[in-house]
Structures are given as structure tokens and as C-alpha cells.
Amino acid sequence: MKATHDIGIVVIGGSAGSIPVITDVLQSLPKPFSGTVILVVHRSKNTPSELYKLFLNIDESLLVCEPNDKDPVRSGYVYLAPQNYHLLIESDETFSLDYSEPVHYSRPSIDVTFESVARVYTNRVTAILLSGANRDGADGLERILLTGGAGIIQEPATADYPAMPQAAAEQNPGVRILTPDQIKTYLQTILQPIEK
């Protein structure tokens, strides 16, 4: 592995019921922060999605974008996986998009991004799986834990749709189970504020 800057990579997967939690989490981040946040959120394929604008409007100083193919992964950014593509990371820390078959009926799939992030960033990753109605993310979390990263699920009792975090918890005894408030506090320790 080549030596890289030592920032934290946080990758968050969410499906049905996850948007309010993500909004809340993004709101609570220090701005600017050091580290990178990657969001993979299930959404419909071809209707133009407003999700990106929604996150963009949280706070003017929050840098939110949908990466283009080959864009470098930068510190201080929140990246949202584009609609209708899987989001991968290359070993030179650039984004790579893929239009292959959906996984768990989903494109972008959380498993696909979690597995790819685990491969490149190994123990620097914190993966968080939020509310959702299917079982995407469980395999990906397993890979994150296997390569030394931290895995967190939203406590199912606090999720509008508990099936997704539940499935991941059953498959991965090593995950931490946190409420949305605890997730916010936890992230503040990983994504440190930068003095302006």
C-alpha cells in the first residue's frame, strides 16, 4: 500500500427512512472538517433526483458533490453516489463509476461501495449503515470489518425501516449499534474541524 495522508474515510449507506438521519448528521459536522464522507443512498433510477440539492442546502459551507468518473477523492468533501451507477474507488484514490447489474435490486449498491472502500482504505474506514428495507450493506460491512475498519449500524429500534441494519447486525457480530445521536457524536471524533 502506498503511504497516503492520514485522514478518516466515512462511508454511509442508507435506504428507506435514512434521509432525515443523514441530513441531521451532515448538519452536525464541523465545517470545514478534515476527512472524507461518502454517501450511498438508494433512489429511483431515471426520475431526476433532488437529493443532491437537498444535502447541498443544509449549510452553505458544506461541500457536497456527486463525483464524476476519475475525480480525485478529496478531504473536506461529502460525496454522494450518483443515481443509477455503482460508485467504486481506484487504488490511486480516484472515483470510478460502474453501470453493471444492480445488487440487491439497487444501483448504487451499498455493498459495492463498502467493499471497494475497504479494499483501498482498509483500517482507515468507518462504515455506517442506516435505515432501510432490504439487506444491502451486510456483506459490505463484513468486508470493512475484515480489513480492520470500524462498522456501525443505526440501532434498529430508532430506524423507520429496521430490516437493513438488522440484517447487517445479524451477519456481523462485531458492529457497533448506535442511535443517530451517538452516531453524530462519534463522527465528531473522526472528522476533526479545521481552523479557518
Place this chain on the structure above:
Amino acid sequence: MSQHPVLTAEELAKIIHLIHQQYGYDFSNYARASLERRVLRCMQQAGLKTTYELKYSLINDKSFFDWFLQSLTVNVTEMFRDPIFYRDLREKVLPKLATYPVIKIWHAGCATGEEVFSMAILLAEAGLLERSRLYATDLNPANLEQARQGIIPLQQMKAYTDNYMQAGGKNAFSSYYTALYDHVIIRKEFRTNIVLAQHNLAVDQVFNEFQLICCRNVLIYFDRELQNRVFQLFHDSLSPLGYLAIGTKESIQTADVRTQFETISLPTRIYRRKQ
């Protein structure tokens, strides 16, 4: 518990080398992250547990390679994917193409043809299909064969009809195909002007001059070096003031020829070659 096979960069490089040596297909400038996923997926589907077994099958079994090649390339496509792209074509590009006596269009990486059929429908609605020639090329011969038949699974048609309407289509979408039990066939008159041929963007050359080139969701599978080559190839294959359309998340910004193009629509990635 899920299986977690991994492929090291060295193992993947050896497999790429083997395929190149033995079968002549060069994947060395493909983006590694997705290629690695594809190879692992093939191994899983074929029940191969080690790269040793994979190499053994590739070396000794031509029919295995044919299957492998088919699953290695990502053949997923849709009719009227990104409806606003087709809307932009209709409003911003077709009126300019209408000034040419013969309109030549190249779909590079056409997969199973859905994109080309969409274009044929768009041209027909603009009254331009008769004088258009649609060249549809792909690396994967199995894709071309399916495109030749014009067959699409029935279960997709609802989504495609939605896309078509969002793209501003005004006709009954069902007037463009014949429905059978579990699939539909695109009507012959929308396929007669399509020329299908194998063409490998990684090695093959300019073969004609076009007024419009569509290459969407193919460049994402290439590394920067190969992308650069392909952009040059497209530049050289376009007539002056010809149009280039790439995937909505692909970028021309790192290509040497970027200064030779002006942007027609950034959100839908439509560019125009300068004089």
C-alpha cells in the same frame, strides 16, 4: 456468511496478460476496480475458487473464454436512459443535423442496441430517419448479435415507456415494437438503417466520418490513458462542427483534445467539435 474472494493487483495483471496473449483482447488499460469485480463475479458464477483454476480454464477452453468475455464486459443498457439527454438531442442537435443531406451517426459501445433503437425513434419523429445511417459498434460479438435481432425483454418496456415520455415522446411507444410472449421486437423500419460491426475502441482506427458520435457509459471502464486515446479517435472521426455525446458522469476535461470542443450542454455532456 458471504464469500469474500479477493484478487490481488498482480493476479489480475496476469489474467489480463494471458487473455491478451492468447485471444488478442487487450484489457490492460481498463479501470481496475470494476474489472476486478467482473473477474471475481465470473469466477463465482463458474464455481472457480482460485485464479489458478481460472487461468487453467482460460488456457484450455476456448468456449469458456467466449463465455468469460461476454460476462466481463458490462452489457447493461436501457432505452431512453437519461430522458433529458434525449430531450437535448431533440431540441439542440437534431435541428442542426437536419441540414446535412446524409446524416451519419456512430454509437460506440452500443451493447445490445437499446440506445441505437432510441436514436432511430428520435430521428423518425423528426422526419430524419430515412437519410440517416446509424453505425453501431461494440467489442462484444454476442451483444451485436442480440442487437441484430432487435429483441428486448417485455418486463423492461414499462420503464422504457416512462423514459420515452419523459424524453418528450408524443406517440404511443407501443407503435415502435411488436409484442410477443415475453419479449418485444423493435419494428423493422426502425432497424433497417442500422449497421452493426465489431470495433474495439482500445485498438481500432477511424472508419468513417460522422456528424454525431454517442459513446455513453463506456469510457468509465477505461483508465485515463485509454480515455485520452478514445477522445482523440472521436475527434478524428467527427466532421468539423460534428457532435459528441458521452455519459452524464464522464468527463472530457482530462483529454488532450478538450480544447477542440465547445460545450453544448454540460448536464447531458453534449459537445461540438470546433471547425
